Amino acid sequence: MEPVIETFESRKKHMCVKGEGLSIPVCDKASLPGTVTQRTCVFGGARIVLMPITDSIHLVHGPIGCAACTWDIRGSKSSREELYKKGCSTDLQEKDIVFGGEKKLFETVLELYNIYKPGAIFVYATCVSGVIGDDIKAVCKKSEDLTGCRVIPVQSEGFQDHNKTKGHWIGGDALLDYVIGTKEPEETTPFDINIVGEFNVAGDLWGIKPLLEEMGVNIISTISGDSHADEIAQAHRAKLNIVQCQKSSNYVARKMEKKYGIPFIKVNFFGLEQTTNSLREIADFFGDEEMIDRTEKIIERELMGVEDETQEYRERLEGKTVALYVGGNKAWSLVRAFEEVGMDVMMSGTKNGIKEDYERIKETVRDGTIIVDDANSTELARLLKKYKPNLLISGAKEKYISLKLGIPFCDFNHDRISAFAGFKGFVSFAKEVDASVSSPVFNLASKTLSKVSKTPKVGGDENAS
Numbered sequence: 243m244e245p246v247i248e249t250f251e252s253r254k255k256h257m258c259v260k261g262e263g264l265s266i267p268v269c270d271k272a273s274l275p276g277t278v279t280q281r282t283c284v285f286g287g288a289r290i291v292l293m294p295i296t297d298s299i300h301l302v303h304g305p306i307g308c309a310a311c312t313w314d315i316r317g318s319k320s321s322r323e324e325l326y327k328k329g330c331s332t333d334l335q336e337k338d339i340v341f342g343g344e345k346k347l348f349e350t351v352l353e354l355y356n357i358y359k360p361g362a363i364f365v366y367a368t369c370v371s372g373v374i375g376d377d378i379k380a381v382c383k384k385s386e387d388l389t390g391c392r393v394i395p396v397q398s399e400g401f402q403d404h405n406k407t408k409g410h411w412i413g414g415d416a417l418l419d420y421v422i423g424t425k426e427p428e429e430t431t432p433f434d435i436n437i438v439g440e441f442n443v444a445g446d447l448w449g450i451k452p453l454l455e456e457m458g459v460n461i462i463s464t465i466s467g468d469s470h471a472d473e474i475a476q477a478h479r480a481k482l483n484i485v486q487c488q489k490s491s492n493y494v495a496r497k498m499e500k501k502y503g504i505p506f507i508k509v510n511f512f513g514l515e516q517t518t519n520s521l522r523e524i525a526d527f528f529g530d531e532e533m534i535d536r537t538e539k540i541i542e543r544e545l546m547g548v549e550d551e552t553q554e555y556r557e558r559l560e561g562k563t564v565a566l567y568v569g570g571n572k573a574w575s576l577v578r579a580f581e582e583v584g585m586d587v588m589m590s591g592t593k594n595g596i597k598e599d600y601e602r603i604k605e606t607v608r609d610g611t612i613i614v615d616d617a618n619s620t621e622l623a624r625l626l627k628k629y630k631p632n633l634l635i636s637g638a639k640e641k642y643i644s645l646k647l648g649i650p651f652c653d654f655n656h657d658r659i660s661a662f663a664g665f666k667g668f669v670s671f672a673k674e675v676d677a678s679v680s681s682p683v684f685n686l687a688s689k690t691l692s693k694v695s696k697t698p699k700v701g702g703d704e705n706a707s
């Protein structure tokens with residue numbers, strides 16, 4: 243069978259076409275040396291799960307590079323504190339590597355506590371602190387005893403796995419072991435929930451929260467967007483967990499179900515149908531007739547506005563194609579939303595997908611869709627050149643590959659600036675996608691690029707004397 247694109251023999255099975263040959267691509271393997279993978283490490287995986295806790299200090303125990311490369315790694319918004327945005331590191335240096343970094347860590351924690359009095363201090367282990375054997379747990383315990391502030395070890399040494407997904411679980415474990423269940427709520431209601439795996443990127447949470455509150459649901463905590471450590475500490479009293487990012491957070495929901503008996507349902511607030519279904523499922527879970535009625539009224543009111551507001555965009559986007567190269571959750575959860583604006587998802591891929599993610603992608607996309615695992619820059623460029631989508635949806639690392647090829651691009655990763663969740667989010671989504679796909683600049687760019695490709699190379703035949 244024809245390979246999806248020309249690439250190394252051992253990479254060919256990381257790409258497949260739904261309905262032809264492989265069921266899902268080979269995935270969750272260490273990247274091929276030399277292929278310049280775009281993946282991040284286990285520490286990065288833990289940090290993106292925890293960093294949206296806004297009243298906390300996130301202290302990276304390692305050389306400065308680990309902290310610098312991941313500073314403000316998420317575009318998570320806060321309605322309150324901005325403490326989570328501080329870039330804090332113990333900046334381990336040669337002397338610390340030789341004599342150990344525990345003393346420096348202890349002093350740094352105390353200094354940060356004295357300056358900021360945070361809700362919690364998360365201490366992230368990195369490769370270097372792991373290799374030199376610093377006992378982060380012991381230092382955190384000692385600091386917590388002295389200050390009374392939660393000081394939480396996150397055992398996220400980057401070398402533990404090739405897949406940052408393990409980092410998501412380690413971040414979840416830090417919350418399960420040291421935060422959740424450590425405070426009782428002042429009052430509870432029969433409709434208490436946690437929103438798990440919602441990180442408030444670009445303010446997504448603010449498109450969901452008002453809908454849930456209007457339904458009559460009481461949100462104890464969000465894990466972890468726009469949250470405080472104290473709120474997450476009370477999460478064990480919820481009657482239901484709703485899980486938005488199922489890539490990073492099914493793990494936490496499953497563990498909370500086991501430990502506290504809290505059931506969970508998977509929700510998706512990207513797109514109209516999925517938002518509607520999610521709200522109905524939550525109302526049905528509680529089975530309260532008044533809540534079910536209110537939910538239907540909310541849905542009816544919101545849908546009425548959205549139809550009109552998106553019509554113009556849908557007309558222009560009808561029949562256009564889109565390639566997704568995003569996180570494991572968005573690789574399937576965005577598909578229906580694109581169909582709702584009239585677009586065809588012709589490729590979906592992810593850098594760190596595990597079998598569960600690819601099974602979900604396969605269930606969601608149509609036959610003939612290309613499914614890609616851990617594509618490096620060259621492979622991504624080849625995919626774009628060969629299949630020519632009208633739009634690439636990806637993150638900052640892929641942006642210039644796309645733009646240089648004259649292919650419209652939208653950032654749907656941590657750096658995006660528009661919120662896309664909920665009904666109002668869907669309007670922003672349609673508007674932003676249309677602004678990229680319909681931008682006249684790409685007609686000019688493709689003409690310029692074709693001119694460049696026809697220009698003879700220096701030293702080519704036409705320059706020969």
Ligand code: SF4
Pocket residue numbers: 283284285286304307308311367368369370399400401
């Ligand atoms: S934790 Fe390890 S792999 Fe991750 S950034 Fe630091 S040194 Fe690199």
